[in-house]
Amino acid sequence: MGFLAFLLLGLIAGAIAKAILPGRQGGGWIATLLLGVVGAFLGGWLGSVIFGVGLEEFWSIQTWLLAIGGAIIVLVIYGLIVGRSKRN
Template identity: 70%
Template sequence: MGILGWIVLGLIAGAIAKAIKPGEQGGGWFTTLLLGVVGAIVGGWIGSALFNVGVNQFWSLSTWILAIGGSLIVLVMWGLLTRKRA
């Protein structure tokens, strides 16, 4: 999968991750979509390291599950880093 495929996958995975975990992570939709691209890369890395499953094909179910899972992880981490302390 090329770089354009990674970007599209990450943008969609970020939007799905935001729909799964709504809340105040800070940064708005643009930041969430960028975090989705990073999350797709993280999900692909975790999948290949732990499960020997890569993110090679755009239309593969495992690719989408790893990308969305990685996006959720990155979104939660971003929320922890940017939350306001009372």
């Protein structure tokens, strides 16, 4: 998968993860892109370690599920870190 395709995958996966999770998450499109790309990396790594599948093709359902799952994990961690710093 090319670099631009990976960025597009990260942006869309981050936006879907934000839509799935309840509550209001901070950050605009840049934060969504960064969290989505980090989540796609995490999802691809976890998928290759646990299931033996990674981020191979842009139009593969496995790629999208791994990227969205990774973005959800990263978004939850991001929410815990930002939420904790706002309380202090």
